Amino acid sequence: MQGAWANVLITGASSGLGRALAEACARPGAVLHLSGRDGARLEDAADACRARGAEVRPVVVDVCDATAMDRWVAGAGRLDLVIANAGISAGTGGNTEPVEQTRRIFDTNVTGVLNTALPAIEAMAAQPPGADGLRGRVAVIASLAAFVAAPGAPTYCATKAAVQRWAEALDASERRRGIRLHAICPGYVRTPMTARNAFKMPFLMDADEAARRTLDGIARGRTRIAYPLPTYLGARVLGMLPIAARAWIFSRMPAKQADGTI
Numbered sequence: 001m002q003g004a005w006a007n008v009l010i011t012g013a014s015s016g017l018g019r020a021l022a023e024a025c026a027r028p029g030a031v032l033h034l035s036g037r038d039g040a041r042l043e044d045a046a047d048a049c050r051a052r053g054a055e056v057r058p059v060v061v062d063v064c065d066a067t068a069m070d071r072w073v074a075g076a077g078r079l080d081l082v083i084a085n086a087g088i089s090a091g092t093g094g095n096t097e098p099v100e101q102t103r104r105i106f107d108t109n110v111t112g113v114l115n116t117a118l119p120a121i122e123a124m125a126a127q128p129p130g131a132d133g134l135r136g137r138v139a140v141i142a143s144l145a146a147f148v149a150a151p152g153a154p155t156y157c158a159t160k161a162a163v164q165r166w167a168e169a170l171d172a173s174e175r176r177r178g179i180r181l182h183a184i185c186p187g188y189v190r191t192p193m194t195a196r197n198a199f200k201m202p203f204l205m206d207a208d209e210a211a212r213r214t215l216d217g218i219a220r221g222r223t224r225i226a227y228p229l230p231t232y233l234g235a236r237v238l239g240m241l242p243i244a245a246r247a248w249i250f251s252r253m254p255a256k257q258a259d260g261t262i
């Protein structure tokens, strides 16, 4: 089951999961508002969506720029589905996480999500319900990292936990206004983000499959969309262990690398 949303806005559509989501939503009759910072890669993604028959409106905009995001989202016209996907990732590399990296990940993964979702919710509240009876849906791309405070990626885990909890909690009240929120929690997905990981990634899946599962879960109205099941269960068990036991397990695993270029 996959929904066929007419007006879709996706951040971080120039690469990886965002691009796969855009292509999966592309069809004749669909209007796609796509963003990223890299204009050439964004245009390439837009062309791939146009080839599937969609009308595409690509915009180069940084999700950390609240004013520009407000202008873009509020000016997009009707929005049936907004996906706050843009995100960055880096770890400690086994050392202290750089301060600048911590701030940048919070800015992008938390403030950037708010800069997308808040104007979207405001715009949706003012638009009439669609054929499905909803004013609109906002999906936030969190991660299975939301469920584990992994010592190798403190900031990444914290930011993903923040947006996962925010979306799930807000869904309860916003659905009374006809707006749904979805917390998307993927495991490892084959994208440029994970291509840098030097460690083994269990149940690594292609971005197309992750996009399919994401859109299928949204169409089914699930608030939390977590996949694949074995990694989800592993993350939940790890997350529930006593902190010392979890630290001991993670001390035997390689940490995600710190990256000054994120």
Ligand SMILES: NC(=O)c1ccc[n+]([C@@H]2O[C@H](COP(=O)([O-])OP(=O)(O)OC[C@H]3O[C@@H](n4cnc5c(N)ncnc54)[C@H](OP(=O)(O)O)[C@@H]3O)[C@@H](O)[C@H]2O)c1
Pocket (backbone or CB within 6 Å): 011, 012, 013, 014, 015, 016, 017, 018, 035, 036, 037, 038, 039, 041, 042, 061, 062, 063, 064, 085, 086, 087, 088, 089, 108, 112, 141, 142, 143, 144, 185, 186, 187, 188, 189, 190, 191, 192, 193, 194
């Ligand atoms: N890959 C995984 O295993 C995995 C697992 C769970 C969750 N996720 C989440 O899925 C999302 C997409 O990740 P991905 O794996 O597809 O990574 P990716 O290939 O590196 O793509 C990240 C996207 O985010 C955009 N982006 C980053 N910072 C931005 C900013 N400040 N403003 C606007 N756009 C920005 C990038 O666009 P530009 O480069 O054009 O700026 C790019 O399109 C992220 O939120 C990530 O945390 C990924």
